[in-house]
Amino acid sequence: xxxxxxxxxxxVFAGLKARGKLTEADIDKAMRxxxxxxxxxxxxxxxxxxxxxxxxxxxxxxxxxxxLTPDQQVVKIxxxxxTRLMGESxxxxxxxxxxxxxxxxxxxxGSGKTTCCAKLARHYQQQGRAPMMIACDVHRPAAAQQxxxxxxxxxxxxxxxxxxxDAVAIATRGVAQARAAARDLVIVDTAGRIVIDEAMxxxxxxxxxxxxPTAVVLVLDAMTGQDSVNVxxxxxxxxxxxxxxxxxxxxxxxxxxxxxxxxxxxxxxxFVGMGEKVDALEPFHPDRMASRILGMGDVLSLIEKAExxxxxxxxxxxxxxxxSGQMTLEDFLVQMKQVRKMGPLxxxxxxxPGFKALAKGxxxxxxxxxxxxxxxxIHSMTPHERRRPDVINGSRRRRIAIGSGTTxxxxxxxxxxxxQMKKLMKRMGKGGFPSLPTA
Amino acid sequence: xxxxAEGREQLERWAELFALAPPPAPEVAEKRRRxxxxxxxxxxSKPRQTISPQIAGIFxxxxxxxxxxxxLEEALITADCGMDASLxxxxxxxxxxxxxxxxxxxxxxxxxxxxxxxDMAPEPPKLEIAHDPTVIxxxxxxGSGKTTTVGKLAHxxxxxxxxxVIGAADTFRAAAIDQLAVWAExxxxxxxxxxxxxxxxxxxxxxxxxxxxxxADVVIIDTAGRLQTQRNLMDELRxxxxxxxxxLPGAPHHTLLVLDATTGQNGLxxxxxxxxxxxxxxxxxxxxxGTSRGGIAVAIHQTLKLPVAVVGVGEKLEDLQPFDARAxxxxxxxxx
Numbered sequence: 001x002x003x004x005x006x007x008x009x010x011x012v013f014a015g016l017k018a019r020g021k022l023t024e025a026d027i028d029k030a031m032r033x034x035x036x037x038x039x040x041x042x043x044x045x046x047x048x049x050x051x052x053x054x055x056x057x058x059x060x061x062x063x064x065x066x067x068l069t070p071d072q073q074v075v076k077i078x079x080x081x082x083t084r085l086m087g088e089s090x091x092x093x094x095x096x097x098x099x100x101x102x103x104x105x106x107x108x109x110g111s112g113k114t115t116c117c118a119k120l121a122r123h124y125q126q127q128g129r130a131p132m133m134i135a136c137d138v139h140r141p142a143a144a145q146q147x148x149x150x151x152x153x154x155x156x157x158x159x160x161x162x163x164x165x166d167a168v169a170i171a172t173r174g175v176a177q178a179r180a181a182a183r184d185l186v187i188v189d190t191a192g193r194i195v196i197d198e199a200m201x202x203x204x205x206x207x208x209x210x211x212x213p214t215a216v217v218l219v220l221d222a223m224t225g226q227d228s229v230n231v232x233x234x235x236x237x238x239x240x241x242x243x244x245x246x247x248x249x250x251x252x253x254x255x256x257x258x259x260x261x262x263x264x265x266x267x268x269x270x271f272v273g274m275g276e277k278v279d280a281l282e283p284f285h286p287d288r289m290a291s292r293i294l295g296m297g298d299v300l301s302l303i304e305k306a307e308x309x310x311x312x313x314x315x316x317x318x319x320x321x322x323x324s325g326q327m328t329l330e331d332f333l334v335q336m337k338q339v340r341k342m343g344p345l346x347x348x349x350x351x352x353p354g355f356k357a358l359a360k361g362x363x364x365x366x367x368x369x370x371x372x373x374x375x376x377x378i379h380s381m382t383p384h385e386r387r388r389p390d391v392i393n394g395s396r397r398r399r400i401a402i403g404s405g406t407t408x409x410x411x412x413x414x415x416x417x418x419x420q421m422k423k424l425m426k427r428m429g430k431g432g433f434p435s436l437p438t439a
Numbered sequence: 440x441x442x443x444a445e446g447r448e449q450l451e452r453w454a455e456l457f458a459l460a461p462p463p464a465p466e467v468a469e470k471r472r473r474x475x476x477x478x479x480x481x482x483x484s485k486p487r488q489t490i491s492p493q494i495a496g497i498f499x500x501x502x503x504x505x506x507x508x509x510x511l512e513e514a515l516i517t518a519d520c521g522m523d524a525s526l527x528x529x530x531x532x533x534x535x536x537x538x539x540x541x542x543x544x545x546x547x548x549x550x551x552x553x554x555x556x557x558d559m560a561p562e563p564p565k566l567e568i569a570h571d572p573t574v575i576x577x578x579x580x581x582g583s584g585k586t587t588t589v590g591k592l593a594h595x596x597x598x599x600x601x602x603x604v605i606g607a608a609d610t611f612r613a614a615a616i617d618q619l620a621v622w623a624e625x626x627x628x629x630x631x632x633x634x635x636x637x638x639x640x641x642x643x644x645x646x647x648x649x650x651x652x653x654x655a656d657v658v659i660i661d662t663a664g665r666l667q668t669q670r671n672l673m674d675e676l677r678x679x680x681x682x683x684x685x686x687l688p689g690a691p692h693h694t695l696l697v698l699d700a701t702t703g704q705n706g707l708x709x710x711x712x713x714x715x716x717x718x719x720x721x722x723x724x725x726x727x728x729g730t731s732r733g734g735i736a737v738a739i740h741q742t743l744k745l746p747v748a749v750v751g752v753g754e755k756l757e758d759l760q761p762f763d764a765r766a767x768x769x770x771x772x773x774x775x
Contacts, residue, residue: 036522039516039521039522039704040521040522040704041704042703042704042705044517045513045516045517108701108726108729109582109584109726109754110581110582110583110584110699110726111582112581112582139754140618141617141618141621141622142614142615142617142618142620142621143614143618145613145614145617145618146612146613146614146615146617146618147613148614149613149614149635150613153613194726194728194729194730195729195730196728196729196730221582221699221701221702222705223580223699223702223703223705223706223709224701224702224703225519225701225702225703225704225705225706225731225734225735226516226517226518226519226703226731227519227701227729227730227731227732228701228703230730230731231701231729231730234730248580248581248582248666250666250668250669251580251666251667251668251669251705251708252666252667252668252705252708253703253705253708254704254705256703257703276581276611367670368670368671369671369674
């Protein structure tokens with residue numbers, strides 16, 4: 001819904017190329033565009049000011065003024081400044097050399113602490129650690145129950161006290177039990193709290209002092225607005241957290257809060273939450289976050305996802321088949337499933353730079369339901385039909401439609417699209433790209 | 440018994456919101472000692488402390504200068520009103536200044552409060568309880584405070600002698616049903632639930648059907664949190680809405696988006712996409728007792744004309760209030 005900064009800057013600099021030279025006024029205009037873009041991404045105002053000042057200085061001092069592509073020059077400077085501010089590389093959560101490592105979670109209500117506990121536990125469990133979670137949220141109804149259910153899902157023990165009201169005591173007893181059970185990672189969930197509630201903040205400090213954590217983690221909602229600075233400063237003052245987990249980044253929030261928190265507290269972001277499932281936790285990459293805040297897509301994440309899910313040999317094999325025109329509906333099904341394994345297509349497309357700008361104002365969502373129906377149609381074919389789609393006559397089409405719960409029209413559509421695709425692939429294989437049909 | 444008088448006054452405002460008969464008067468009608476403004480100020484006193492220095496400086500000024508406008512714009516942006524809404528507000532106020540209607544900080548403060556109030560909810564909000572039963576569907580992103588809001592709404596309705604059925608259609612999040620069960624018990628509402636993982640549409644249908652059968656006045660449906668960009672989950676919500684309409688034609692009568700006050704510009708995307716999916720009727724701003732202003736509601740009203748119905752100002756059962764735009768704008772954007 002927001003224009004990428006690069007588009008905005010293109011707008012600012014459009015028409016200037018003909019004149020060949022930039023003026024001070026042009027640079028100022030560009031700075032306003034940057035300011036707006038950062039504010040729209042929820043970067044907090046003091047940080048925006050600090051950034052635009054740095055960017056403006058560099059823009060004035062550099063070769064932007066004489067460059068043939070001033071928009072790209074400026075974007076480059078902005079990107080560099082953002083990345084610098086965000087920290088050059090990703091930082092991992094500290095682990096204690098003498099186990100157990102104790103991690104204390106803190107944050108506002110609804111930021112996603114409890115879910116995050118389970119995600120962290122899952123992450124480190126897969127790395128061979130033996131985590132345990134302690135439910136110290138004695139305020140929200142059924143919070144401990146929620147943690148218990150999540151623990152059961154991932155096979156991680158949870159310490160909770162039914163009807164307990166003393167978070168400090170629960171934390172202390174929980175850690176003792178974790179030590180006794182030789183768990184090497186203890187994750188302490190706490191209640192959400194607003195930073196001006198002194199009693200609640202004091203409780204958090206007491207819990208921290210009782211368990212002496214290796215790391216205090218602030219859980220921050222990626223959708224947080226200008227208030228992120230107040231929240232982060234207050235938590236830093238109270239419990240001096242070591243790092244941040246940014247949650248709900250799988251939505252369309254640009255996540256400027258990440259930048260604000262980093263700039264104001266100097267604390268790194270350890271992980272980002274990318275979905276509701278317990279394994280939807282990813283390491284944080286400052287450079288990618290910078291691109292995201294600027295609305296410039298995230299190719300690196302896309303490539304990484306592809307590498308994780310696509311088998312190289314299979315892909316080569318498939319490419320051969322495609323270019324020789326021998327691709328069958330079976331191959332097509334495999335390919336489609338592989339792509340879908342990477343995540344919702346809409347999310348993948350969002351990572352392609354320029355795509356959001358391309359689809360300006362339009363729905364970039366891919367109709368996952370339609371993909372489901374295509375899968376169902378192919379599943380309803382016999383192996384022979386999948387390999388030799390030309391044998392599919394009228395009565396077979398009817399059978400397939402009934403079997404897949406779709407209509408004959410949809411079956412027809414799929415078959416004709418498949419034929420077209422095959423032709424296109426074959427032509428591409430013969431060398432050169434086909435001339436795209438002009439609409 | 441001043442606490443009781445206070446409580447009664449609150450309840451009267453709720454009755455007004457729900458378009459219900461006010462609770463029977465106590466022996467002596469207590470005089471309203473403090474205006475609505477004073478009360479909301481008190482409730483919002485904590486956040487005000489953190490915003491005031493900057494904005495108070497503006498309003499203390501005896502002269503309006505170009506700096507004033509810059510500072511005001513910044514104050515609005517810092518309150519999450521967003522660039523467009525902030526600029527539009529400043530424009531309108533500048534126009535008033537040009538006409539000579541604003542000459543000092545005090546007048547600016549008053550004019551700003553009026554404009555903000557108009558931008559958030561031009562009329563007193565309504566959440567009419569006028570059907571048999573009235574169905575309220577509550578939606579929002581994860582962690583915005585839906586379940587808590589449902590519990591508090593049920594509590595207020597119960598206080599006004601309404602028979603409430605709550606439908607636990609958040610069958611996804613671990614222990615969400617248990618959480619709602621606690622709220623239902625606290626408020627004395629009956630809960631319609633199925634096993635975790637059950638079809639939310641089925642739960643919603645059951646809740647409405649049970650509401651009809653039991654002669655309930657209100658059925659409130661809690662739904663699972665979902666990010667507005669999750670197509671399949673938004674489709675699910677559409678279906679839930681459709682199912683409710685099937686169970687009771689014309690329902691749901693109110694569809695409320697629960698919005699965390701700390702939300703930034705993404706709130707606009709939330710409102711737009713939820714509105715597209717299920718046609719929202721109003722907004723609930725939660726966690727206004729924190730340090731954030733909830734200014735995104737200004738932007739949302741400007742773009743979608745969605746009024747704020749109620750606001751959450753704390754974790755207790757009583758900490759939900761009918762939204763009073765003027766008082767809100769006054770409390771947040773006005774100096775002492």
